[in-house]
Amino acid sequence: MKNRLRVLRAERNWSQAELAEALGVSRQTINAIEVEKYDPSLPLAFKMARLFGTRIEEIFSEPDDQQDEPARA
């Protein structure tokens, strides 16, 4: 799962530790999400969206190869 977490965080000039504190997770979790080693749960994704004042789809997106596939009925 691709994400724009690092960009959104940098725009607000927050450190990983500050974001982790605001979301109630460890800094290592934020780092793992940013480097796409860990996909957050839906509740955490909603929490992030609320914190950044945006929608989940604007933070997370599918990898390019999956986006190219036609939608199944």
Add this chain to the structure above:
Amino acid sequence: MNDRRQNFQDPWRFVPKGWSAGPWPRLSPVFLATARSCTNLVSGGPLLTVLCVLLFSWSWTWSAIHEAVLLAKWVYVLAMTLAGLSIIGMTFRPGREPERHQKFHRERSVARGMAGAVVIMAIVLWVLLSPSIPGAFQPLPSLALPLSGLCAIGVIMLLQAVRLMDEMERSILSEAAALTAVVLTSVFMVWTLCKPQFNLPDIDPSWALFTATQVFFAILWLFVVLLRTERWDPADYLGWDARHERQL
């Protein structure tokens, strides 16, 4: 005081600004060095056993290999005890904490619970291994009650730590436990099938417990370091230095 902290040889260098004085800062380098070296030793448990077998089983007989593995067991249990105690030492701070370091309260509670459980596990392993006769397991009836009580305290500490963990920490722990179960079941099946053909010894419960502990911590370390987080350092995790603040 700030000048003293900037001196690399000074024990205060690991202590964030604002921590109160006391005997702890003097012990900080000891705690940190012990925690780092012993967690590496615990995570490299299977490697430690292989090294001991290679170095000390001169004649390559079963009894010589047993002796070498026994040595690895004692080193491992000692490393577990020291790692747990040093991490617990790092989680306690005398005096009032400055506000910017209160954010590590959750991490410290998790580390304290896990380290406490590890120390208790090491004590239980120590008692179980104490007969020191390879292949022999004694039920230790006189120690059954205190050991059970100790195990119960360990489980409570572990549950408390798991309750405070965030979702990634929980997922790493459960994945490591699941993979350990798969690895050990496979080894047990292969051992049982090959036993008559290669004249292998019976599986001893204390050996099984020791191996399970080694494999679990090795897999846990593999997940933490290679798959999920950039690295795991007790100093970084517990907020002992300000490296996290440089990572933007």
